[in-house]
Every structure is written in structure tokens, then in C-alpha cells.
Amino acid sequence: MDNKNSNIILSIQDVEKSFPGVKALDQVSIDIRRGEVHGLVGENGAGKSTLMKILSGVLKKDAGTITFDGAIVHHTSPVESQRMGMSIIYQELNLVHTMSVGENVFLGRFKEMGGMRGTHTKAKALLDSIGANLDTYQLVDELSVSEKQMVEIAKALSFESKLIIMDEPSSSLTQDEMDKLIAVIKQLKEKGITIIYISHKLDEIFELCNRVTIMRDGHVIDTQLTSDITRNEMIAKMVGRTIENEFPERPKCDGEVLLQVKSLNTNKLKNVSFKLRKGEILGFVGLVGAGRTEIVRAIFGADQVKGHEILIDGKVVTIKNPKDAMNAGLALVTEDRKQQGLVLSFTVEKNVSMASLDRLSKFGILNKSKEKEMAERQVKGLNVKTPTILTKVSSLSGGNQQKVVLGGWLETGPRVLILDEPTRGIDVGAKYEIYLLMKEIAESGGAIILISSELPEVLNMSNRVLTVYEGRITGEFDPLKTTPDHIMRNALGMGEEEQKNDQTN
Amino acid sequence: GCGDKTEEAAEVTEVGTVEETETNAEATVAETGDEATIAFICADMGNPSQAYAASLFETYAKDYNLKAVVFNAAGDAQLEASSVQQAIAQGVSAIYVNPNDINAILPALQEAKDAGIIVGMFSSDVPVGSEDLRDFFVGVDDNQAGVEAANAFIANFPDGAKIVEVGGQAGHDAQIKRHGAFEPVISNSNIEVLDSQACDQWSTDQALAIMDDFIVKYGDDIEGVFCHWDGGLTGVIQALDAAGMDTKGMFLVGIDGSQSGVQQVMDGTQDLTIGQDFMEMSKKSLELTRAVLDGETVTTQNFIPLMLVTPETIDDFTFPEW
Amino acid sequence: MTKQIRLGSIFNTLLKEYTIVFGIMVLVIITSIVEPRFMTSGNMVNIMRQFGPLILVALGMTFVILAGFIDLSVTGQLFLVAVIVMKLIDPIGQIPAMFVGIAFGGLFGYFNSKVIIFSGALTQAEALFITYGLSTAYIGIGQMISNGKTMNMSIDLTSSYSAFQYVGLGFIGPFSISFVIFLFAIFILYFFQSKTYMGRSVMLTGGNKTAARIAGIPIYRSITIVYMICGIMTAIGAIVFMSRATTVTSAMSIGLETDVILAVVLGGTYLGGGRGSVLRTIIGALIVILISNCMNLLGITIFWQDITRGAILIIAIWLDARKNN
């Protein structure tokens, strides 16, 4: 009883969680006070989302105790956590695309909401209250990413929970929608609802949160009042080391254009044009769903395009499918290695050789000894931790899986290597190795396109950075000469006005 | 309520008149000699014998100033019933039903009768007690075929013998009757049926596989084979050949009188095929229809005699078309 | 000590991997006790011959399943090819007719794959229903051609009956011709699966279509090839089938597709694609044949045979799922 009224609503004690190859959470302890907005920050892969998934019952913790509202939480399912009064907005959108907006808001609670009519009326009211003017009968499939995000928020609010966890709710919102969200959060705060707010945007943290917890590599580094900490201190704690050591020196590029993309258009992309020089690492910065992945997939012939022109060494090449792209000297390491990069049930050897299979065969017959050599070369060269090359890829850790993908593409001897989130889920050591590799390729006359959600990574590795916003390229920057802030602003689509202002000045 | 009842009563009398086929003034006056459309409801056009019968109806209908349409029930009792209904909807004057399931077809026959349509059963008759739902039946007696087969064995092996039975499609009306009639007759003799197995389909290959296994199991003990259809017997012969057994020295009996059966009898491999004369059956059906349309009385049950095709009698038969 | 333990664990893996095989061995042992003739050479030849058409079609189906698809139209194809071959024997002679039949098999497979690729029906369930529809159409065409009649080889063929008779009944040494055809096919197909670029492409397509496509693997060509292989093997199966039975009716292939899928799955090829081997299918086909052979010898009725077949299929998939989860 005592506890119930105490001002700690949620107490996390020594929670641990490991995934194969990664210790995502190590002795994490945080106390969340009743009625506060508690910020949670940390680099990518720090373990924030993992912790939240444990709270909501999607993942099981390996050790530790969680006390919510005075009761020890044993639950293992999202339903139970919702019943206890915790709800969560997941980082990845969690909506059923074939269903209406209204039903998505109250997914699984159709009856409680009074059937079809009740669901839609209540959903409408809820959406209106957060300033989202949506037709509740519309299918979610037809919404834009930010509209979907608003539906997600409405969904989380609908539980009338005591605690709402928001995992990067703002990552794809426009400024206007962001303002609405801030208003909503303040409204909730007034009602005495506790909020855990995860974001990479420190401005928001300072604007919204009472206290903030900083995580790094699965550890809690510190919990402080936002009023007691400066932005720089926060960053220092998040990163934990000086940035110079983390990245190798970037290569110099000699200026000759290797790849040129002219007016690339798809359903989502608008008139994307850019050049890539020999020896250059070109970074793409943008929010989730900005279209970076779509740009490279379109170039690579993996998706349908409306029209575009691609020149390599100044000569036009036709790329209709990935095979064409490979023949033209391109290689693509996709962002989702499990779905798009690997055949998980196959051996390391077969995955490495996958992209070079035609070169390994003569008259359609595979040269197995060459294949073996190839796999061994890459395993050794990239330092892949695997018992043998005949081990199934599915049993390797994420970082090693990533190296397998990379190794496969390196074997094709690409001139342009496209890396989409190459270090996602990879530990620091492995990251550095990948950076060195990138450097090596660039210096040996190749070129690299790098997409990464880790801003420091892009900024430190690239010679040049392009910002992408809603399928358009909104700016081009030299990371050495521009502040990260300025780049982010362009990635948020706010740069255009500024540029106008710059020009008028 | 009341109105309906009188209507029904009226219909019943009408049905009665049709069955007696004497005083149905309407039918006789209006349709004598006129061309009429008839529908043949085939149990399964995938079955060669039935498809053959259907084609006979189409060919010979005009000889009786009739025009035939064929419906395919595709082995499905529901489809058969609905085919009858569709034939009624098309306003045909007569239907011939080659039933998949004689019980399942009865409600549809009732409808046909209610609509005043001549109903002929083809190949299989309605169950006992439902005879007034049809005007006539034309067919061979599958029970008789079973008995003939048993008698042939008894005649051939006066001192007794060991034989096996390869049945037709399990559950098919013909398979049930052929086996059902064969069994008691043969078990009253000194002939021993070593084994009996039905097939999943009327499939030569299955008959072959079953025979293969019988050969393994009983080997040279087998002195004769009764197979429910000539096509199956083709498989049996293949199995015997493959096992190096002398088909000519064995007594092989099939039913159907189809091309393969007659050919096998000619070749001397098969000793008897109990033929169904589809030509005669079809013509008889058409003839009876014409007669009923013309207001004559007809016999309701018409068994077309079975043809016993043996090497001795083979010359009396024209080579079948199916 | 260690050796024992290792033996034990090998046995355990075997048991896990081949639970069904052990089940069948029990059936075989029971059968050979109850019916000693099971172990005769006659029965072995018997099994070898029954094995023929089934395994040929199953080998083709293995590739379709390895690529992550399925082909129910083997039922229709087998019948239609048989009808075509039958029709062609008189005008062009037996051996040309066989080859034309095989070409038609390839053509049907090609057509199936084009329908699937063009419509983007890239899941197994979609392929299942599309090929079901096509199967019905093939049977219909076959019956249009044959007019629903039983087509009989022995008629007017006595002079040229030999080629088919040779395929159906001939022996090379101790092996029946159909078995030799099978050996030949398995050699080529195993080589194709494990040693060639396209074979690997098929496996990769079944393992992960998306990843394979990004890596430049010709997934659509793989799909076309597996359906064509299946069509060709079905056509060869049809020829072996008709040379044994010497007649052709639409009943000849009813239920074939389930037996074939049963053989592939019981062999241990993963239904979801990417894992498995044509060699495994041999075991699977053997099991399917043994089930009916044993049951026939034990005098078990067709009803119980059906019940058992279905149950074995369910249990095999179930065990496979348990192994993988």
C-alpha cells in the first residue's frame, strides 16, 4: 500500500538482457517518478528500445526486477502490461495496414469500445484531441508516415494508462505535427500521466522532460534533472569517448565523377540527382522513411522507377534489375540483412558466394573449390567469428552476419559500394573495422554511398553529405564546414526557408 | 395453406397420368411426332463408359426425332441434382439420369416428375420403393454381372480353384453390386477367393499395383482373377506379364465389353468379358421416350441382356467403340 | 566411452531427423514377419517398378518445392501428356511421340511458371490455387482430345508396341527400365541441384527470394526452370505410367499430387523452400510405396490406407515444424 502511493511509479532494478552475440542491457536500474516526463537518450543500439520492449512484455528479461505502481511485474505479454496501465508507442510503426484508422486505435478492444460505431466515434474524438484530423474509416495503408505516427500516438493514449512510453515518436513528424505532439504531452502531464520519452533530438528532451537517463552500450550512465545538465555534458555522457578515436581519418577524393544519377523519380522520390566522385564517401542523412533506402534501391534496380538516367564514368547505363547494377559495378548492402541480405538457413560459404555465383561458374557449373577459397578469404579478411565456413549464418551474431553480407559484396569487386545502415546492431570494434574497410575501398579508386541513422557516423566518415527529406534531396554539405545542427535542420525539411533567408541576406 | 394443397393434389394426379402414359391429353396431342429435347445427365464424363453412353445419346437422338443435351455431374451428387434442376429449367421433355448416388437423386427426380417431365433411369435404377419417381429404367443388372462372373469361375473350375478379386472404385454403385452379387455365389462354391481389394478410382494403374501385391503375396496359387472392369484387367494382365506368369493359362474375367476387354479376349489373354451393351441401352432409352411421348404404355424395367464375350463367341460381336 | 556417446548422439540425431523413417521400418518389420513374402525378390522388383512414375514426378516436384513453390497441376499434366503421346503414336511413331510428349511437359511447366511470375503470385498458397485451376484445365483439354474415351495402346499397335513395352517391362541387367530411367534422372538432377549455377539459384530462391534477387540471382528464371523440370519429369512419369498400364484414362492421375507431395515432404525437404535434396525424395517416395505395398500385403483395406497416409503427412509436417522451432 505504501509503495502504491510513493512517488516512484516504476522501478527498474538490475535488469539484464542478452541477444545472441550482444549484451543489450547490463544491470540497468532506473526509477521513474510519478507524473514526470522522463527522457531516455543514448546512441543507436544503446538498449533503449530493448528496455522498453521488456517493460511492455514483448521481450523477456534475463534477470532483474521491475516494480510498477507498487507491484512486482511478472508479465510476459503486452496485454498484461496494458492492463496494468503501461502502454507503448513502438519505434517501428505498429499498425495493421489493412484495417481502418479507427479500428487500429482500439485494436483488440472492439467490444469494450462499443462495437463499430463506438470505436469510430471514440477514435475520432481521440484523434481530434491530439489535433489529427483524420477520417477514421480510412485504411491505414493510405496514410502518410506522419499520419500513421499520429494514429500510433492516439492508440497509446487510448489505454488511458498511468505510464506511456514513447520510443522516438517524433522521428518522422513534421514541425507542425511535432508542435501538436508537444501540446499533447503537456496535456498528459497535467493529467498526472507519467511519460518515458525516447528521442535522439536533444532539443525535445530539454523542452519536455523533467529528468533524463543516459544509456550507453547497455548500461545506464546517469540519471539527472534536465535543468542540472547541459547539452554538451549530455552528449559527452552518451558518446562516452572522444569522437576522433572512433573513426579513421576520412579518405581524400580526387574529384573525377564516377557515378551520376539524374532526375530519379518514383512514387515516393522526386527528382533526385547527385554525383559521386572517385574515392569519395557520400553520406545520406534523413529521418526514418525519408526515402534514403528508396533512392539506393531504385538506383540498384531493386524497385520500379518512373524514369531516371544513370551514368557511370560519364556513360549512360541501363539498370533494370540488380543484375544490371552489379554488371555496372554497383553493390548494395541492404539495411535489413535478415530479410534482404542473407539466406539465413544457408552456410556462411553459400552466403558469401551468393553475389559472385556467376563468376564462380563456367558453362553453368559451379567451381566448388573456388567457392570455398572465396569464403575462407572473406572470413579471414573480415575476421568473421564463425566455427567454420560451413556453419549456418543464422547462428552467427548480428555483427558477424553483417560481415558475411559485406564480404559477399566485396568479392564482386564493386566500384560503387552502397551501404545502407552498415553498422546497425554492430559493436564498436566491428564498426571500426568496417570503417577501415570503407576507407580502403575509397582509397583504391572506388566510391561509397553511406546511409546511416547514426549522425556521428555519417558526419565523420563522409566527404560530402546529402540531406533527404520526403523523397527529395534538400541540401548538400561538407561535414567539416557545417554544424550537425544545420544538417539536421535540412534533414527535417526546415532548411529550405533558411537557404532562402541565406540567399536574401 | 389450403390453396397450395389443392395445387399439389392436382400435380399428383398429373404425375399419375404421366406414369400410366395413356390419358395425358396435353402431352399426346401436342407432342406426337414433334421434336423434343431430352437431357442425359451423365454421372461423370471422366468415366469412359459413361462418356460413351452420352455420345450415343447425342448420336441417336435424331433417329427418334429427339434432340439430346448432355449434363456432366462430374462424380458429384450435388451437381447431379442441380443438373436435373437445370434440365427442368431448360424445359426438356425427358431426362435420363445415370446416377452417382441413387438415393441422393430422388428429390431432384421428384421435381422433374412434378414438372411433368419423363424420367428415365440409365444404368442404375432407383432404390426399391421409389419406382414411381421414374417412368422407366434401362440398364444392365450389375448384380447379374457379378453372378455371371461367379458362375463363369464355377463353370471353369469344377474342381475348385484359388482366385483373387480386384474391385472397382470403392463405393461406386457398380463396384458395390458387382462385388455384392459375386461374393455369395462364389463362397457357396468350392472356389476360394484368396483376397479382394477395391481401388480408389477406376484406374488401371491402381488395379496393376494391387495385382502386383497379390502376386507377391499369393504367387502361383492364383489361378484366376476377377476384375470389376476390363480396363483394370489390362493392368492385371500387365502385372502378370511383368511377373512372368502365364496369362493364357489363367482364368481372367472382366466386366464392360470395352475395347480393351474385347481386344484382350481376342488376344486370348482374357477369358471372358461380361459386356454391357451401351448401344442397345441408349437406343432402348430413346425408343421408350418416343413411345411415352407418343402416349404409349411402356415396360418400366428394362434389363438389357449382358453379352458374354468369350473366345468362342467373339465373332458374334462388333468391335466396341469405347 | 566417448565412442559410445558419439554413437548414441548420432542415433539421436538420426531419430530426430528421420522419425518417420523409423516408423516405416517398424511397419516393414511387422509386414515381413506377418507376410514373409515381403522380403522376396519378386516384391523388390515390384516395389522398384511401382516406385517408377511416382518418384519421377516427385523428383520434379522437389525442385518446385525447393524454390518455395508448389505445383498441383502434375495431375492434369500427366493425363494430358499421356493423351497427347497416345494420339501421336500412330501418326509419328512411338519414340518421336515420347519426345514430343516430354517437350509438351516442358511447355506446360513453362506456361505455369509464366502465369505465376506474371501475376506476381510469389507465395506458395497462391501457386497452389493457380496450379489447381490449371490442372482442371489440363484435364479438361485431355478429355476434349480423347473425347472421354479410354485410350488403348494395344489396338493397332501390335506391330510397333515394342518401344513402350520395353519401357514398361524391359530390364537392363537386374534393373527394370523405369528404374534405369530413374537412376539416370537422379544423376542429372542431383548434379543440377548441387553442382550448377542454376541449381544453386533455385536453392537460394527458395531460401530467401528477396536476398537472392538483390544478390543478382535470376529468381524468375529459377522459377521457370523448376516448373519446367517438374513438367518434363511429369511427362517422363506419364510415359513410364502408360507403358506399364498401356491405357490412358483421366482416372490414372487422380490423387497423384498428394502422393507426390507426400513423397517430397516425407523425404525431409522443407516445404517452405530452400532446404532439402532430390536424394531425400528417394527415401520419401520409397516410404509412400512401402506404405501401400505393406498394407496391401497385410490385407488392409483402402480405407485404412487413406487414413494412414493422411495421418503420416500430418505427423511428418508436425515433426518437421517442431524440429525447426
Next chain:
Amino acid sequence: MDKMNIKKILSVIMNQRAVLAIVLTLIVLAFNSTNFFTIYNMKTMLTTSSIYLIIGFGATIVLVAGGVDLSIGFNMSVSGVLAVYLMNNNVPISLAVLCALIFGGIVGAINGYIVVYHKTEPFIITLGMGISLLGLGRLITNARPIVAENKAFLNISNGMIFGERLNLIYFTVIMFAIVHYILRYTSFGRNLYAIGGDYEVAEYSGINVRANKFYAFVLSGVIAALGGVLLASKFGTGNANYGLTTGFVIYSAVVVGGTSFAGGIGSVPRSAIGLIFVYGVLQNAMNMLRVNSYTQMVMTGIIIATVIALDSYSRKRIREKV
């Protein structure tokens, strides 16, 4: 602007393929003098398709939840057999029917359990179940049709209410209402849409995905059994062979109606249209136009393949929307 409208209309049409197909068929029929447009024929069409409609509604439940149950055809036939068998062994009608429904539910439960709780491919599991059921049905009946001795049983399907033999249609309407209500207005139904639409999201949203999907299979099994009982009652016969291709054709028809393979999309009215097209209009129209049986088969196969290919094609277009 105009172009947009045309596009929109086209996409609406693409989504209502079955309606389009029906309209086209009707137009063809209107230009040919047939008896298609008679009340009798309409009634025939509805009664014929009624049992398939009912079972198809059950199939819709499973399909919406992202599953498939190909054993419904044999579930239907064996449940009917079971009901008749029990009645013939002196079990009262109501109890026998209840047992049949429970049996259907158990079959659905076994399918559901293996598919849902052991994450197996539904179609192969249910295919296996189908084979076993066929064997079981033949075993119970010894592969012959069994006739219901208690004729009162026939009243379930053939009885007269309001002086018309339309019980089956009433049943269909009632089941239409019930299943439609379940899918559209209950949380169970809505959960199924969520599960079929996105299994993981549904799970994260606190829906008990396994239990719900499991019950979808059970319900579909019970409904298939109901269909079986009605079929047995319609014919007064139980026959294990009734359901040979039913599962495939029903699912095809449901997809023709616009319920998607991918799950999450579909409805009972859509399924009804698809089922009426395949089981009623298509076959009836071809018979009315006197299309040759084999041509009918080819056309049915091509139509099924085409419509399903179109379903996939429209999803491919959405995926690749440029």
C-alpha cells in the same frame, strides 16, 4: 481529372471482379435465348449453391485470419455420414446432428492446433487431414452411401415452411447473417482481421492471436459440418465421396469473391458473390448455353486460375506502385 476518375473506376472494378464476371455472364445470357432468367432457375441456382455458400462463409473466417483449411470438403461429407450413421443406430436426430457438429469442430480444432500452435503450413496439414477423413468416412460407410432410415431427418433441408421448399435458402440467409455479424460486429471477428492483416502487430496490441486463430479453424470446422448435415438431409444419404474437390473449389470461389489470400481483407458478402458465381451462375450458365462438358471443365479451370492470378496481380501492382 478524367483520367483519375477512369483509374478509380477501373480499380473499383478490379476489386469487384466477381460482380463483373457475373454481369458479363448475364449479358452473354441475355443475348442468347435460354431459360436462365426464370424464377425456377434462380431458385435452382440458389438451392444448389446454398450448402457451398454456408461452408464458404466458414472458409472466409479462416481466410480472413490468414489461414486456409482444405479439409472442409471431407469434413462436410464425413460429418454428414456420421449424422446419418448415428441416426440409423437409434440416436435421436437432434443428438446425431449435434454430434456431427461437434465432430466438425474437433476436426477444425486439430487442424487449428497443429497449424497455429506448431506453426505449420496450413494447406498441407489440412490436405493430409482431408485424406484421412476420406478414409474415415469410407470406413464408417464401407464406402457406400448410407441412407437415413428416419425420414424426418430429410425435413431439415427439404421441409416446407410457408409452403415453399426453401429451407436451405433460409439456412443460408441465417448463416450469412451470423457469420457476417461475427466477422463485422464482434471483437472476435475484428481480431481475426487484425491477425490476418498483420500477425505481429495484432500480437503486440494484446490480441490473443493464437487462440483467436485457433477458434477460427474450429468455427470453420463446425460450419463445414453443418453443411455436411444439410447435405445429408437434402439427399437423405450420407456419402463419404461427396467432398472430393470441394475444399479447393470453395476456397477458389471465396478468393474469386475478393477475399484475399494474404489475409485481413474480405467479407461474407464478397464471398457470397464469389460462391454464387462459381457454384451457381458459372456452371448454370454454361449448361444453359449448352457448352460441352469438357469445355466447361477447361473454362472453369482457366477462370479459377485467372481470377486468382488477377488477385495476385493487383497486389503486385500495389507493391510495385511507381
